[in-house]
Amino acid sequence: MTGSATGYRVAPARLDTVAGETGSRAGELAGAQSAVVGEKVPAAAFGRVSESAAAAKTFEKTMTELGxxxxxxxxxxRTLQTGLTACAAGYRRADAQVAAMYRALLPEDPLPRAGNPAGIGGSADTGAWAHAIADNRVKVAGALTAERSRLAHLTDAxxxxxxxxxxxxxxxxxxxxRQILKFDPAxxxxxxxxxxxxxxxxxxVGLFVPGVNTQMSNFDAYAGLGRSLVAADPAGRTAMVVWADGVFxxxxxxxxxDASYAQTMAPDLKTFADDLRGEIASHAGPDVTLTAIGHSYGGATVGLAETHGLDVDRVLHVESAGMGHGVWSPSDLPASQAGVQRFSMTAPLxxxxIAQGNAWGLEWTGxxxxxxPDTFPGVTELETGRDASGSQLWGLSSHNDVLKPGSESWTNIYRVLTGGPVTLDGGALR
Structure with a gap:
């Protein structure tokens, strides 16, 4: 809390910080307490005189009392930590309730303002996604409280x-x-x-879908890619959506x-892209290019979403597992996908x-x-090139290194996203 002439302003984030520090101290003391309780010294350690046994008992009594x-x-x-986290969550719930009360007083469709409408996340935005962002802040705050409590009892490294x-x-x-559109910590x-x-x-606008091993604990690495691509546009005309709303x-x-994960996620991705198109039309107008970028297993998920009619202008497969289960030629895609521009990049080795195009006889098993994607008809194959230090991207490490800013592969991703000239496989510029 911070004081002012009119009273006190509660800062839940500060309460969270103190709760975390308190939990850390409790953990350190708990470790010391375990060491003290486990300390056993035999009577012989005090020598072999008649007073040895008495000294050993005194030591044991002292250690027991200290423990x-x-x-x-x-x-x-621990009690203090629990109280602090509960207080922080309580203040956030109260803030959310007050905000909801004020929102309830506003019309669903407010009168248009002079000039351009507010963008998503702007102070004047009252659309569905703005409400989702506000609601998810409350969910994240609750998840933070729960995760801190959970951490205090974990033992596995x-x-x-x-x-x-x-x-x-x-x-x-x-x-x-941060603008969180969907959130579920389960x-x-x-x-x-x-x-x-x-x-x-x-x-x-880019729609990025990550791949194998995606989970909440490593999501920020993919969000970092989104931030780097948005920051690279000096005109501020680029936005990214990082989509991990599935079981990977x-x-x-x-x-x-196993194609079942992509088969489950693909319809949800298509539905989300439809919602994204609606938000783009409402807030930015018709002159916006939407690009789906699938990395690794995410490429196969984007590919399967195309079979459901994924509404995008461009698709970029980055180290992609494939065009999607059952997609072997353009004829396997619906007519709605005929005008989609497609690109692909895969670093050598x-x-x-191993996964790309090599399961023809096994697809009936799932x-x-x-x-x-690199050889699919109509796909433009791009160069992955070198990383920021000038080293050639290849092998196992290249699978994720292609996403790092400063690499030639990252530059190609940015240029596909923004419609700039790309470097083709082999080094030609187009």
């Missing part, structure tokens, strides 16, 4: 790391007022973020070849090549992701 005091302090810190990554993501979302988590603004003057395979060897 009990430490346990008491840990309990008090991997789970601890993933929990801390989630906490950092949630804190960043709240601190930076399981591995589902989330969609709008980076930038869709507003009058916007000309390019978590093992590239065991689950990666990326193991994803395995495989259709044709190789």
């Amino acid at each position: 009990a005091k430490l346990e008491s302090h840990v309990s008090r810190l 991997g789970e601890i790391a993933r929990s801390r990554a989630r906490i950092k993501l949630y804190e960043d979302i709240l601190a930076d007022r 399981g591995n988590g589902r989330i969609v973020e709008l980076v930038g603004h869709i507003e009058p003057g916007t000309r390019n 395979p978590q093992n590239p060897v065991v689950q990666g070849p 990326d193991p994803i090549e 395995i495989g992701h259709g044709a190789d």
Whole structure:
């Protein structure tokens, strides 16, 4: 809380920070308490005189009392942490309730303002996505409280790391007022973020779909790609949507070849793209190009969404698993996709090549992701080139390195997104 001449202003984010610090201290003390309780010293350690046994008992009594005091302090810190997180969540719920009351007083379709309408996320926006962003802030705040409590009881190193990554993501979302369109922390988590603004003057919107191992704890790496692409446009005409609103395979060897994950996500992706088109039309007008970018398994998901009539102008397959289960030629796509521009890039010796177009005889089993995007008729194959340091992109590491800013592959992604000249496979510029 901060003081003022008229009273106090509560800052839930600060309460969250203090709660986190308190939890950390409790964890440190708990570790010390466990060490103290586990400390056993035999009587012989005090020598072999007659007083050795008495000294050992005195030591044991001292350590027991110290352990009990430490346990008491840990309990008090945990109670304080729980109280702080509960207070923060309570203040956020109250804020949301007040905001909802004010929103209820506003008309659903307010009178048009002079000049251009507000973009999504703007202060005057009262559309469905603006409401979703506000509602999801409350959900993220609740998830932050729950995740901090969960972290305090974890012992597995991997789970601890993933929990801390989630906490950092949630804190960043709240601190930076990030625009979260969909949010569900259950399981591995589902989330969609709008980076930038869709507003009058916007000309390019990207829809990025990640691949295998996507989960809430690593979502920010993909959101970072979105931020880099938006920031690269000096005119501010570009926005990105990072879509992870599905259950993704978590093992590239065991689950990666399975088409069922993409088959489940593809209809949802198509529906979301329809909603995105509507928001673009409402806030930016008709002169906007929408590009779907699928990375790895995300490429196969985008490809399958095309079979459902994915409403985009361009599709870019980046280290893509395939054109989509059952898609082997343009005739396998509906007529609505005839005008879509398609691009693909795959770095040399990326193991994803094993999946590309190599499951023709197995697709009846639910395995495989259709044709190789690099050789699919009508697809423009792009160069992946070198990374920011000048090293050639190739092999296993290239699978994700192609997304890093400063690389030639990233530059090609940006140019597809913004309609600029691209570098073709082999080095020619077009």
